[in-house]
Amino acid sequence: MKKAISFFFAICTVLMLTACTAGTSGDGTTTNKNTSVQGKDGKTDKKDSLVIGFESDATTLLANWDVNYITTAQIRNIYDSVINRDPKTGELTPGLGVSWENIDDLTWRIKLREGVKFHNGADFNADAVKFNIDFILDEKNGSFYRSRWANVKEVKVLSPTEVEIITSKPFPNLLQYVASDLLIMEPGYVKEVGNDVAAKKPVGTGPYKLTDWVRDNHLKLEANEDYWQGTPNIKKLEFRYIPEFSARLSAFLSGEIDLFKNIPVDSISEIENSANSKIADVASSRINYLALNTLTEGPMQDIRVRKAINYAVDVDELLNSILNGHGTKMTGPLSIINSGYTETADYGYDPDKAIELLKEAGYEPKDLSLTLETPRGRYPMDSHVAQGIASQLQKIGVEVNVQVNEWGTHLEKIQNRKVGDMYILGWGPAYEAQSTIENLFTKVAPYSSFYDEKIEEHIYAANEIFDEEKRYEAFEKVQHELVEAAAWVPLWQQADLYAIRENLNFEPRVDEYFHAFDMSWK
Structure with missing residues (x-):
């Protein structure tokens, strides 16, 4: 029996307060001028142009390669999605695909829009969808999306306007990934000019x-x-x-x-x-957190050290004193805006407990020196938050060296497992549990900082559950396990x-x- 699956997301309003903190550091200049001119009355004589200020360059203009908001936010003006989202609710809506259905546990079928042209005049069709999914799956392309699509076995073209996606395992979250990941490049053009050229001159x-x-x-x-x-x-x-x-x-x-x-x-x-x-x-679907790096040798591989860091970081103080309450505190890996959210235990602020745990792990706090890496200007007050965390850890005697990275360098170090003991990062947009948990707590995920074999088994098992109630219960269990393992220090849902x-x-x-x-x- 065919099953039509619809995904709905509850969007929670965040109460945000306006106040003042110490001045924001950093200086710089810009010499480019917009074509608009601001008059004496403060109104802009705007023609038909728009200039958006961004903190960083896109890493590439190639679609389906870089899991990076800065890149994606820009190239989504060049490429279209097969499935879109409602801008306020996150509900799935038609894009280049007009309808979709779940045929069985391993088969998804998408009906495509007719009459769409690429920038070079080529026709959009099912072959283009197949090409772009195959691009992600092809190891030689080095797509950072590949781990997210590993369960896709085959893409079949049924007709110019119909495509079927076959998975090797049940993949109930597939449509979410189609909406969040998949953008459509022109196959003939990419094949003709190659990835390097297409990354600079997209179609x-x-x-x-x-x-x-x-x-x-x-x-x-x-x-x-x-x-x-x-x-x-x-x-x-x-x-x-x-x-x-x-x-x-x-x-x-x-x-x-x-x-x-x-x-x-x-x-x-x-x-x-x-x-x-x-x-x-707006209450963003993005979360901010302090990653504790267990993927390279160091003190963070000891659960007692990770728990000590959780007890030593006063999230309430950071949120109130640095962000003036502009954010919603988290205690686990998901925010309240996420459909898979469940309430988890809060470590709370207990510096004495932190010192006790460090000593149990064989560390005198004054002898422990940690590196905390952060971008500056990518997330609200990110480098200020890093300095605040360093100050709190230094209160219990731990030396913390804060290293500020350019955004592209920050991501590259995380992806290549060359980052220090801890780092500031955000994740989103994420509307349901798998999109966050699989991509931040499994060994092969490019932005993961934590891996535990047993928890990873539970994550992959939860991924395959179609029954909504059982799926929720499975991810609920994983959330509690991650908190108990002190997988990271959750901070807040970003405002x-x-x-x-x-x-x-x-x-x-x-x-x-x-x-x-x-x-x-x-």
Whole structure:
């Protein structure tokens, strides 16, 4: 019997408070000028262009390769998804695929949209979907999505508008991965020019085409006038790379950029008091955490040390003093916005217990020296949070060396298992349990920091359960196991703050993407 599966997600509102903290460090300059000019009345003479300030360059313009929000948020304007999400609820909605069904435990069928063209005029069809899934699965492509799609056995083209995905094991979460991972490149073009060229000069079906990409400076796109959903209102789109927050803020206040996210809480009033500016906030589906690296030899491989770190980090103090309450505290691996969330025990703040556990593990706190790595400007107050954690650990006598990385370097070190004892990272968008737990707590996942053989067995077993109640119970058990194992130090569900030009029609999404097709000027 065929089973039609629908996924619904409960989105919880986060109560966020506005206040002030110490000033945000960092300086920088930007010399590029937007085509818009800010007049004396503070209103922008905007034509048909939009400039979005980003903290980092995309690592590639190749689809289906880099598991990295910074990259994905940009290239989703070039490529389309087979399945989309509702921007407010996260519910699955049609994209290049118009309908889908679960035939049996190992078979999924997707009906595709007709009449869609790639930027080079080629037809979109089922062969294109097969090519892009096969691209992920082909080991020689080195896709960081490959571990997420390992259970896909075969993709069959049934007709130009129908594709069937066969899995080697039950894969009830497949549609979630289709929505979050899969973007469609033009097969003929990629085969002709190769991955290296396609990574610099992409061809998709999306609302925008590449015009210019200058590394560490900008990505410029132009509207696809023949886009299947209609011509975009924004004709020229630019992502401008400004690593330092203070430089992004200056660029926004001077009218050089029109939109950026991750505003530190100490800058809210400055933006609110600026002409033609506004702030929007949304409860993100992203979580922030302190990873404890057990994948390389070191003190974090001892559970007593990991538990000690949990007891020594005062999450409530960090959340209140550094973020002014802009976030929702977590005690386990999932946030309350996640459909698989279950309440877990809170270690709480107990420095005496932390010292006791370190001594049990054979460490005098004063003799223990740890490295804590963090990006700066990627997550709200990230380097400040790292310094706060270091200060708290130093209160019990542990020496902590904070190392600030450029964002691309930070990710590369994590992926290549060259990171230190601890690191700050975020994960999302994530709406259900598997997307977070499998990708952060299994041995082969590129951003994992923790592995336990028995827990991994439980994770993979839970992945295969179709029955919703039994699946929930299985992931509930895993969440408690991860907390008991002190797999990491959970921090908070991120609250996203955006600086927006007042006359820009823009609504923040829970998945944090910037879909310029949905934007326009008033």
